[in-house]
Amino acid sequence: MDKVQSLRGMVDLLPESIGLWQRVEGTAQDHFRRSGVREIRTPLLEPTHLFARGIGEATDVVGKEMYTFEDRSARSCTLRPEGTASVVRAAIQHGLLSQGPQRVWYSGPMFRYERPQAGRQRQFHQIGLEFLGFDDPRSDVEAIAIAWDLLVELGVGDLTLELNSLGTTEDRARYRSELVTYLSAHRARLDPDSRERLERNPLRVLDSKDSETQALLQQAPSLLDVLAPSSRQRFDLVLEGLSALQIPFTFNPRLVRGLDYYSHTAFEITSTKLGAQATVCGGGRYDGLVELLSGPPTPAIGWALGMERLILLLAQSAQQEKLGPVPDLYVVNRGDLAQSSALLLARGLRRLGLAVELDPGGAAFAKQFKRADRSGAPWAAVLGDAEADLGLVTLKPLRVAGEPISCSLVDLDAIRAVVGGL
Numbered sequence: 001m002d003k004v005q006s007l008r009g010m011v012d013l014l015p016e017s018i019g020l021w022q023r024v025e026g027t028a029q030d031h032f033r034r035s036g037v038r039e040i041r042t043p044l045l046e047p048t049h050l051f052a053r054g055i056g057e058a059t060d061v062v063g064k065e066m067y068t069f070e071d072r073s074a075r076s077c078t079l080r081p082e083g084t085a086s087v088v089r090a091a092i093q094h095g096l097l098s099q100g101p102q103r104v105w106y107s108g109p110m111f112r113y114e115r116p117q118a119g120r121q122r123q124f125h126q127i128g129l130e131f132l133g134f135d136d137p138r139s140d141v142e143a144i145a146i147a148w149d150l151l152v153e154l155g156v157g158d159l160t161l162e163l164n165s166l167g168t169t170e171d172r173a174r175y176r177s178e179l180v181t182y183l184s185a186h187r188a189r190l191d192p193d194s195r196e197r198l199e200r201n202p203l204r205v206l207d208s209k210d211s212e213t214q215a216l217l218q219q220a221p222s223l224l225d226v227l228a229p230s231s232r233q234r235f236d237l238v239l240e241g242l243s244a245l246q247i248p249f250t251f252n253p254r255l256v257r258g259l260d261y262y263s264h265t266a267f268e269i270t271s272t273k274l275g276a277q278a279t280v281c282g283g284g285r286y287d288g289l290v291e292l293l294s295g296p297p298t299p300a301i302g303w304a305l306g307m308e309r310l311i312l313l314l315a316q317s318a319q320q321e322k323l324g325p326v327p328d329l330y331v332v333n334r335g336d337l338a339q340s341s342a343l344l345l346a347r348g349l350r351r352l353g354l355a356v357e358l359d360p361g362g363a364a365f366a367k368q369f370k371r372a373d374r375s376g377a378p379w380a381a382v383l384g385d386a387e388a389d390l391g392l393v394t395l396k397p398l399r400v401a402g403e404p405i406s407c408s409l410v411d412l413d414a415i416r417a418v419v420g421g422l
């Protein structure tokens with residue numbers, strides 16, 4: 001049989017690189033706790049129409065990128081391509097919205113059938129935040145600040161926050177017709193993708209990566225100019241709030257989000273160190289989505305951060321030390337009695353809170369010591385039948401010079417005191 005390989009765009013995270021992931025997840029979890037945001041977990045698999053309705057047929061995500069299949073009862077199912085629609089579904093389904101505004105976060109894998117490249121996979125991971133039932137411009141400021149501060153806390157430098165306002169549905173309708181008039185007059189200069197978007201979802205033309213299209217867009221009407229005064233005022237309040245928190249930003253009139261349900265504030269946090277896949281975090285206000293999914297009218301704002309791109313940035317930064325999980329103690333053991341005593345010892349010490357790695361299989365002592373060294377553990381516990389017979393274990397420092405210490409096998413507190421440096 002041929003060797004079985006993972007599917008294209010589906011990536012294994014091996015133990016040697018997991019340290020960075022765990023640090024990011026741990027920091028995020030603590031950051032959200034301190035920010036008064038609670039975790040929510042939703043299924044990876046959802047009914048297809050959740051995304052068709054919630055994201056919109058005209059988007060790339062729904063139109064081209066979803067993993068959709070029929071289950072055994074011929075129900076159309078989709079592996080979630082993003083988190084927001086599921087969070088909103090869950091909030092409606094469980095009546096969370098009648099309990100007051102919700103501040104939630106999530107993390108986990110998302111699935112999109114895209115062309116894999118650096119920072120772009122078919123299974124990728126996001127950390128996301130959703131504020132449901134928040135209308136005040138200050139909630140936009142807080143949501144953005146939580147994303148910004150998380151990235152700063154993780155030690156990601158050289159970030160740019162770009163902002164735009166998409167206004168209300170009416171603002172966008174007005175803008176759309178101005179934009180279509182302008183672009184139609186220059187249709188021949190548009191790239192093929194943008195020509196198609198001009199028919200289906202004209203605002204997305206602003207997103208085009210094509211240089212000729214981008215040049216054309218320099219002269220295009222700006223959304224900001226058609227915003228109603230109240231939308232404009234709202235946007236100014238958000239900008240003032242960010243300035244007050246000393247979060248630097250740049251205004252980007254061509255920033256539109258790929259998904260249809262966004263209104264007012266839209267933002268992206270980008271890094272120049274990521275090449276073509278520059279956006280680490282994207283988000284914005286989606287006041288219309290909850291109603292679109294048959295919930296009560298509920299203003300909302302949220303964002304999602306791409307974990308792979310974040311990890312790429314962290315792995316690049318020089319101060320990043322190697323962060324594999326290192327045991328406190330490595331148990332070297334050989335012989336029948338020694339091996340059963342070692343098992344008991346490891347279990348007892350783990351119960352006391354030490355991280356203990358037990359060498360398996362009873363290989364020669366020299367081999368086990370090599371593995372103990374490689375593990376990075378500061379201490380080895382050495383157990384042969386002779387020691388076990390006497391009810392003793394020898395603790396040997398591995399990283400610094402020092403005499404071995406003999407301890408009673410049953411005095412776990414004494415062993416912990418030596419190893420834990422207490």
Ligand code: ATP
Nearest residue numbers: 119120121124258279280281282304305306308309
């Ligand atoms: P892009 O323009 O890069 O395709 P997007 O607008 O489709 O991004 P969102 O739906 O806003 O992205 O998702 C939020 C974040 O999730 C992105 O900014 C990015 O960091 C990350 N992300 C999106 N798609 C992928 C993917 N296929 N692989 C890795 N990360 C991704």
Ligand code: MG
Nearest residue numbers: 060061114258
């Ligand atoms: Mg995309």
